[in-house]
Amino acid sequence: MKQFVLFTLLCVSVFSCKNEDAVENEISKIETDFIVERFDRAFAEVKPEGLSDLKKAFPFLFYNRIPDSLWVERMQDSNQIMLNNETDKIFEDFKNETHEIEQLFQHLKYYDKSFTEPRIVTLTNFVDYRNKLAVTDTVAVIAIDNYLGNDHEVYSGIPVFLSQNMKPSQIVVDLAKAYSERQIFQSRKKTLLDEMVYFGKQLYFKDKIIPFKTDAEKIGYTPEQLEFARLNEGVIWTEFVEKEMLYNTDSSLPARFIADAPFSKFYLELDSKTPGRLGQYMGWQIVRAYMKNNDVSLQEMLQTDANEIFNKSNYKPPK
Template sequence: MKKLVFLIVLFVIGCAEENPLEKEISAIPLDVNVVRFDQVFLGAKPSDLPKLKETYPLFFPASIPDSTWIYTMNDPLQKELKTEINTVFSDFAPVQRDIKSVLQHLEYYFPEYDTPKVFTVTTEDYRKKVILYQDMILIALNTYLGKNHKFYDGIQKYISQSFEKEMIPVDIANEFAYTQVKPPRERTFLSKMIYHGKVQYLKSLLVPKASLAMQFGYTDEKIAWAEANEKQIWTYFIEKELLYSTDNKLDNRFLNVAPFSKFNLELDSESPGGIGRFIGYQIVKSYMENNDVSLQNLLGKSSKEIFTNSKYKPKK
């Protein structure tokens, strides 16, 4: 009897903790059909090329001769690539659920955005993991084989650490967010931080189940460092009079993807790259917590208005 009571208590607690908004979003009816073009192409023979070009004209631009595609099909590396992708994505159902989830969030926050078609592909450029093109999302599965995969030898660890299949919805959200957030008119460091902060805040809404580390492309250790040193980082920016600086060198030091941020201090190697994005996110998050503003209104607000009304106070 005691065991039954205990189970009931757990059930009640679980229901109480369930986010009503997320429950509503997960119930949005959405038919997501993922076309596994990677499997189609990697399993094709040169004799299949005419049919492939007819069925998938987008992937076969006229500027590329058939000889290039035939050479690729005959390349032994393609067979190895197919094997590795099939091993990592032997069960594609969880990935498809993750993709559906981020698209349901897009439907909720941007109902005017038509549900895109989703294609899985391969790419030779690891920087193009996800591409939004017209009404399509292209996902390069060969960039999600696991951070320690042999294919990524030679790629710096701060980049390959995000080559995990769990990052697919985060990368979709990232690409979409940058299409919705307009670059700032001002060239100040603060404006750029808040610009990236808007992107990160939007990502947090589109993939709420992803950890903060995943949303920033950090390791758990790096996000812990950022949270523990938030006040010191903010103090540094103020004391060095960086907030209203228009020095473009600050982009590489504190905003761009990098192995670490560059304070020119001994602790640099401990910090995550692009720490300014983290601070920008905290400012935007504080603004939304302290003002009754919709997401769409936020996206149109100036960095000056956001900063002035954010009441941002970094954690100690």
């Protein structure tokens, strides 16, 4: 009997892998139509007398209340010139990033038939790492000075738990997150479970939209941090359940387990060894379990209530 069960599980696993390969093969054939417009380079090269032409080419980047004199000052600003030089070194051709964006768009077009490729515009924004990029139906703006490399000297004053993801490979990850936020509906985020499932939806969206990225890249962990989460999943879940956190509306819980932080705050000795955002990781596993155990589409899941997802997930941490 045991051998039969193992054989059945193996067959299911093989069939699932073949099905996923077939889907990915179909997605790889989807055509995309976009170019990356390097506003950062155009601004670095423009002279004051050419500013009006640049404004015509990128009207959505200029605000009427900001006089041209301030833009001319920025052209001559030493910090701006430094960023021009550094972004030019790191993103000389933007070839790899463009390829990953193409893969992202192929997957978005497969799972959302209404999706059309936007204009892709790169710029610098004085390392405003809280606002790395923005997407709309027609434009995606990427502040590439936030992706120079996690050990770049420009980031010396930024906490490591934030700067560790300020590298080129995370551009497409952050784009996927931005697109997930436009598609997720969740009527409330009152409890810790609500927050966990919301971010679990984001991460599962990345599973489908950027499957060429590792799990560590999707969640923004180092490989070691991801391994800690995997090895301690049962312990983490036990803490959440035994301390009755899941349905708790205490506003401090998202700060402890959801928000960017150097570590998660269980108020235990092991805290300093934990990565931040473990609530997001656990929500990810809940949503993965829900999708495994229920026949629903990606779009349906993104619209489903957090409690329904949890109740129908049959989630159990690995032993």
